[in-house]
Amino acid sequence: MVKIRFLGVQGVSLGALAFLYLPVAVLIAFSFNDSRLSAVWQGFTIRWYGVMLTDDALLAAIGNSLVVGLCSTVVATILGLLAAVSLERMGSARGRLVETTLVLPLVIPEIMMGVALMLFFVTALVPLGLLTITIGHAVMNVPVVMVIVRARLRKLDPKLEEAARDLGATPWQAFRRVTLPLLVPSIIGAVLMAFTISLDDFIVAFFTAGPGSTTLPLKVYSMVKSGVSPAINALSAVLIVVSMLLIAVSLWFQRKGGVALFRE
Amino acid sequence: MAWMGLFFFLPLLLVFVISFMMRGTYGGVEWVFSLDNYAALLDPLYLRIYLRSILLATATTLLCLILGFPLAYYMARLPAHWQAVWMVLIMIPFWTNFLVRTYAWIFILRSEGLLNTVLMEIGLISQPIEILYTDAAILIGLVYGYLPFMVLPLYAALERLDRSLVEAAADLYATGWSRFRRVILPLAKPGVAAGCLLVFIPSVGAFITPDLLGGARTMMVGNLIQHEFLVVRDWPFGSAVSFVLMAMVMAGLWGYLRWEGRSWLWR
């Protein structure tokens, strides 16, 4: 009885997994389809990959995305780290209030953020462009960094820093030499997450973009809107495969560590 | 702090202020106080958009729950290393750009798309069925987009669940259904609540999915906001619409925290 039920659950689970993978698989398969319009298989071709690679606008968009991603991540990491550390030193009541307000950007709808930033920049007469997108992403990412770093910070034993102080370290030295190294893994995690969020963001970029600041998601959006060129299938396939390969490689690298992480 | 103040709270405040202003004929803002925008929101026309968004988001949440619960339960019962594998498997599609994933559904659902081609090929239907540019397409897109938000917290909750409790219930002759209802569900409740919230918030403010899969035939709040800002150029009204959306989400969040019995987000 229990077994049968469990099989049912397994069925649903496998179904859900198929639901998650089907669209992705379809896109990859049809990026090789030699037909501009039809969903009927008409032969194998790789020409859409050529079309994709010669699309200047697309390459420029990837470049923009990387610039915005890197800059906003640097800003967000520094500010998020500062916020996390100073929160730790605040009294608990005030700290809680500050923390709750700081994480608000995580829970308000993204479109609200896009609109608010656009109005703000326009009112402040800041010309829209890569700079404004970067600022927008940094705003989105400060709380992300803060939350991740703080989770780690809270696990640290305060005695470590105290010990350093007892041994004559200044507060700054104690932080630099003791706390910061312990935070490094969480900072790396935060950096990568912030970078990814920036690369994936459409809404904030949509509202705060200016001349020549089309990012990759904005470009994909206009490609999707303006038609069914299979070049976009090719682009999707590349994005999917690259990410899969990298997860595989990275899992392989940290197999020991990775499994240990999951087990711990 | 100053950074967030400048680029987050000030903009939010600005939206709030502008939502009480009036619009110029060709866009822009006339700095005259007025409650017109909020009064206009009471128009059944706009109420219906909010209602639609809430209904679609609720449906998305329920579907995610129905699909996500067995999945999370199944994962939680697997041996540890398989759990990790499944976790990675579930996350993989979500590293891919959201727009790309949405696009995949356009490709599948359009009337000469894959689904119809296959169904007609095997003779299940003789006429293409129209799914793309309907609410069904939006729903599929939203469920697809946000399912992991449901699975992850559910999994975290179920994974903690002590199996011996379920066994004890079985020993006490509880049927499968009552074991689920009386034991598993209550224990998974925090995960369910968190998952629902995580799915509901982005769904209710969704913009891309209804725009691309809905064919610009219908609107959710996200599209209304975009429409007011980028087509009609009525910034004050757009601001009011966004502010009400945010207030709604905040109210939901507050309710959730109350239900959780906590007064702060984190503790």
Added chain:
Amino acid sequence: MADKPASGEMTGNRMDTHMDATRSRPLFRYVYVLLVVFCCAGCEQAPTTNGPARSGTGAAQTLYYFTWSDYVDREQLAGFEARTGARVVVDTFSSNEELLAKIQGGAGGYDVAAPSDFMVSIMVREGLLAELDLARIPNVASLSPWLSDLPFDPAQRYAVPYLWGTVGIGFDSAVVATPPDSWEVLWDPRYRGKISMLNDQREVFGVALRAMGHSLNETAPAAIEQAKRRLLAQKPLVKTYTSENYDNLLAAGEVALAHGWGGAVARAMDERPSLRYVIPREGATIWADCLVVLRTSRNKDLAMRFINYLLETDVAVHTTNRLRFASANREVKDRVDARVRQNPAVYPPEDARDRLEWMVDVGDAIRLYDRAWTELKMR
């Protein structure tokens, strides 16, 4: 989408604190899974870093050109880049309203834009345009006379006509057996789900208004209201409102009737020869998209050279051949490919001329349109 990992993290953290007292094991697992996952997603972009590194053109100038999404032709722009050494960056819009919203909304860095006729007059009134120096645009001499004397800017003070055309119905003659000659065909229930309409408030209302015998530029609330009701009645038949990919939809057979701009329909004819184009007998829009220099442009000299370049006969012939929109340059018609010249979707037949109407700015009545359009989209 972007708040996905963030919110995930949030839950993780919350649970963390919840259970700190007991055990932190599952939390760790949860957070780390997310991290690992996103680390990898983050790495994903690294290899592409080298791709787009554009060779720095040094002090070369950049021209920002804001135009319709189907007006981009890489070869045409490359010609200008080769000649001047400047780089052309193109962004696109899909409706005049979107153009205005972006320009008003602080996207101040564009040099050249391509608004349509009535939008030119709005932009002039809003003070968004720079006066042109016609001495630097000698090619205005080759404009068709009838286009160089349009009411919204009779002497090319602010705007030079670039491409022009009509709005009509593109239809698949294999599906729509009797060639339609009236807008009413867009209300024919036989074509339910096979109709696409422009995603453009003035154009869509224009269809209903013309179908009822009104002007495109009607300002009477009652007429607009009536048009709205007609369009609401039509909506169940409409598959999608799009200004961007109806040519693809027509070519792929997804729709059999598309309300659209002639040139786009003409392009779709290449892919599906059974497509035809008709300007309904009730009359339709004639439009001219113009080239303007924005007041905020930092490079007005280059902007005017660009406009002059686009009007050059050879360039204009290429443009019309490629984009399938008629050029405002009067010498172009005789030099384009015959099938382009003879295509009624590109060059409207002479007998259609007197049922075409220019769209003009409707002033405050635009609020009625805005409201009605929102209502149409809402239901």
